[in-house]
Amino acid sequence: MSTILVLVESADELPDRLSLEALELARRLQGVIGGDVEAVLVGGDAAVADGLGSYGVTTAHVAAGERLAAYAPAAWAAAVQTVMASVGPAAVLAPGSERATEVLAHVAARTGLPMAANVTDVTPGDRWKVIRQRWAGSLLEEAWLDGDPYLLTVAAHAIPAAEAAASAATVSVARTEPAIADADLRARVTGHVPSASDKVSLSDAKVVVGGGRGLGSAEAFAMLDELAGLLGGAVGVSRVATSLGWRPHAQQVGQTGTRIAPDLYIACGISGAIQHIVGCKAAKRILVINTDPEAPIFSRAAYAVVGDVHAVVPAITAEIRRVGGGASSA
Amino acid sequence: MRILTLVKRVPATGGRIALNPDDRTIDTAYLGFVVSPHEECAVEEAVRLAELHGGETVVMTLGPAEAADQLRDAVAIGIGRAVHLETDGGDWDPIATSTAITDAIRVLEAADGPFDLILVGNESADSGGYQVGIRIATALDRPCVNGVKALEVAAGVATARRQATDGWEVFELPLPAVIGRLRAKKKEIDRMEPEHRPASPELIRLALPVEQEQTAEILGTGPEAAPRVVEVLRELGVL
Structure with a gap:
């Protein structure tokens, strides 16, 4: 059984658009290799996890705890690794956001696995063939990717967002409180500075x-x-x-x-x-x-x-x- | 304070990217080369921090012999010392790149002491792997944050800001640390408006100088022209 694990980020208690794009690629992959699509949410809230069934997710792993209260790249990676250890996925997909890309790069560094960033298409096989963006999308690279599991981030806005099924399937929510080492908290968010304007955000504007x-x-x-x-x-x-x-x-x-x-x-x-x-x-x-x-x-x-x-x-x-x-x- | 900045030589692509016939490399015949833009910002940051806090700055690149040009660019901006990990020009993947650079950092640190700060670009402009800095930080067991647009250092702590949807996230990292820079807006330029006092000579119009017309002598067509060419070479005294 080959599971595809997707890192899901949220905004306003819903999976954000880039996460839905990653889920869409995961479902396309599932159509070829079979198995389940599972999600990992770090520090995320249960409402988001509960709603993932309608996107084809069978199990949503929610990693939370005191040490995951504020974003820390290495801690987030440790949490993803904890879920990877229990799921044993064939591939881990992350959305093309700055934060998710950073988290998966930490996972890659900590496991010594290769990682392909900004992937737009995948052809599974003995080795997976990926198409990924170079030059900020001005050039596409076709490449062989190795890894057990395969690690890849999904290029932003290259794939349509997954659409919710009309009848929401149930998702089983698995909670975990991963052990986070002190060293993984050395770089973490210690504060927020609001931006001057609160107008419509450029990246989401219609x-x-x-x-x-x-x-x-x-x-x-x-x-x-x-x-x-x-x-x-x-x-x-x-x-x-x-x-x-x-x-x-x-x-x-x-x-x-x-x-x-x-x-x-x-x-x-x-x-x-x-x-x-x-x-x-x-x-x-x-x-x-x-x-x-x-x-x-x-x-x-x-x-x-x-x-x-x-x-x-x-x-x-x-x-x-x-x-x-x-x-x-x- | 000791600061190491890592840079990559990339082609300066102004317009469309053209590929070589092998479909594996881009045609750089008519392109200049530069330091990848995010790293250019990191170089300027290193110089600024060293001026502020004192200390030594080093720039390092992994790349072909020609990448020495980019190291010289960094030195021209004010970096103290340059280290070149010279390759044969082939493509190095993120794991190979970060392993080679990590090994080199260990050698430099064994000789001259640890770097308080290692500055890298958030991602390279060409291959866009988003991981070399993070792999180096993990191998050296140092904290790391990517996507940083503003950085200050005080009392052994680096304070880094990066943009979030609702403002700025602030990270505080104990040194030594690795920081992935994003290009940020350059410093404001002070603008003054000098009073324009017209003087003499006063412009009436511009014209291009008349070129001496030259009509080429046709030496012939195709290989048949060779004898005449040699004749001319003789006449000119170059044969």
Whole structure:
């Protein structure tokens, strides 16, 4: 019996999107090699574990305890290892989040096993063949992966999220309190600093309005804030806009910023350097507003407006208002 | 304080990535090479911390002979000493890379004492394995946190911040420790607006200089041209 163990993270008492993507890959694998899909939640709450049956999970292992109260990468890895020891999985999958990637890398380091990061597809066999992202997704690598178990993280937004079955199957919840060594608590979260703004988070926004060099000034971003506000979305920016000090780095979309996956990305005055494209290519559709129809971003766009953002964006905003639409005019 | 920074030589890919015919490597014929961006940030951090607290900075890379260029870049920024683990240029996987670097760190530490801080990039720009720093930290039994955007050191403790969905997570690690850096925004640039006093000469327009027109003499077509070429070489006195 080959079990696939998936590290599940949660947000607002639900498995988060990247975890659902990992569960989707696990179920595809299960379709080939058979066996069970089991989940491991570290420090997680029972409500999340209870709901995992509808995603095909048969057993959810909840590792908790005083020493797992605050996030510590090595402690989290120790907890995953404890569950691995009792389950004996064929593979351990982690979502493509910063934290889960870090935890699985610690598991790999502690066990001496290979790990493949940002995997988009797996073909099981005597050795597993994986396709993984290099260059932040600009290049795909086909590679043989070894390991017993196989360790891999699932690339963010490369696979659709698992959908809940209509009739939720029951999941058995197994609680464990792993022993955590002092050494595994040396690096741990000791505090939180809230960020200045509490607007819609860039990585989860359904609509992102992006601005780049073509905006010309920090002041011009006000019209993007307005449009994003009307659409219930968030503002994202290119690296130029942060380098010039127009916008904080937290809003940067791209290779060294946030990866976004909105239903619509409105790219205003952005040429489309590859470092930016890797951050926004998971958008379902891209609308480009740019004076230069030769700009590379046009090749990625479903829709385009050739024109100056300073004229086009306020016109769009005015039109949204005129027809009485938009989130903040309701 | 002794700080070691690990860097990797990667091609600077501005536009599309082109592959070599073997489909195993990327075509770097027309690309320059740089220090992987997250590690560039780590190098700057090492220099800043050493200026603040005093001490020695070392940069190390595992890579081909040409990777010496990236070590020199780091030295130019202010790193004190460079160590090159020279390879034949082939691809090293994360386990092989971290094992070789760990062995080298043990040699350096046996000779000159332990590093208080080892700075690495969160992930390399090219292969994106997200694990070399963590493997080195585990082998050396040191605490490690990845994805760090801000770092301070005081009284034997490293305070590292990384971005979470709802703000910043703060980690406190006892030294010696390993920190995986993420690229962060560069320092603010102070801006001043100087008064523009027009002077003379005053620009009217620009023009490109007229080139001396040259018409090439056709020496022939194909191999048949060889004799004429040699003749010309003779005329020129190079034969």
